Amino acid sequence: MNITSLYAPVHIDDSSVVGEQCVFGYPKEARLRDEQRKPGSVLIGDPVSIGPECLVANQVVVYEGVRIGAGCVIEDRVRIGYNSTIGERTRMVYGAYVCDxxxxxxxxxxxxxxxxxxxxxxxxxxxxxxxxxxTRPHEGWWGADEEPPVIEPDSVVGYGARVVGGVRIGPRSYVAAGAVVTKDVPPEHVVTGVNIHTPAVEWPGRRLRGLLQHWQSMPSSRTP
Incomplete structure (x- = not known):
């Protein structure tokens, strides 16, 4: 089915399910500001695409230009900002707030x-x-374009952990719940506390043993 809103065209595959009170194709701020400056102009946002067999729950907000792959689950109250891309079979949970x-x-x-x-x-x-x-709030909200974090494949950032700035995590690294990361994390490391990095092969804990063994069995693993 094809839906055209006031702001952006939206395509939702017929096999996908959508809950109640959802918004699709909401325009980004710059487009709204342009409309304010030129009242009566037509807002046409970048198209939204939701692939087959997705489950979109209730009160989800999807901005213009978002592409959601097949088989995704988008739980209640998730927000996905403009021009974002969500890969196939990904789950967006616990009211995730995804910026642009x-x-x-x-x-x-x-x-x-x-x-x-x-x-x-x-x-x-x-x-x-x-x-x-x-670090540059004096340049205004849109003035500074700071580097974002990069989370490499097969990595984990635990509940309540915070990754700050343009750092790179992994691949196959684990940031424990509540940890703070402001430095790059090499492949196959565990991070605890504030920037405490432990190679996965040296990790003494039992709770991560199954995950670390799984990483070591992966063809791309760099661990001997």
Whole structure:
């Protein structure tokens, strides 16, 4: 079925299910400001596409230019900002707040806060906060274009963890719940506390043993 809103054309595959009180194709701020400056002009946003066999729950807000791949689950109260891409079979959960121009790979799971321009790799889980450094507030809200975090494939950012600035996590790295990351995390490391990095092969804990063994068995793993 094809739906044309006041702001952006929307295509939702016939096999997908959509809940109640959802908004699709909402225009980005710049487009709304242009309309305010030129009243009566027609707002035509970038198209929204939702692939086959998706489940979109209630009170979901999807801005213009968003592309959602096949088989995704978008839970209640999720927000996806403009020109973002969600890979196939990904789950957006717990009211995730995804800002603008975010790229999420296939088979990922995302909750928490994800800042503009972030990249989240395939099969990764993000339950914490991915934020900019915000070191130049004097330049205005739109004046500074800061580097976002990059979460490489098969990595985990635990609940309540915070990744700050243009740092790179992984691949196959684990940021524990409540940890703070302001430095790059090498492949196959565990992060606890504030920037405490432990190679996965040296991790003494039992609870991550199954995950670490799984990483080691992967063909792309760099662990001997």
């Amino acid at each position: 121009r975010v790229t999420v790979g296939a088979d990922a799971c995302v909750a928490g806060f994800v800042c503009d321009g972030t990249t989240i790799g395939e099969r990764s889980t993000v339950m914490g906060e991915l934020v900019h450094e915000y």
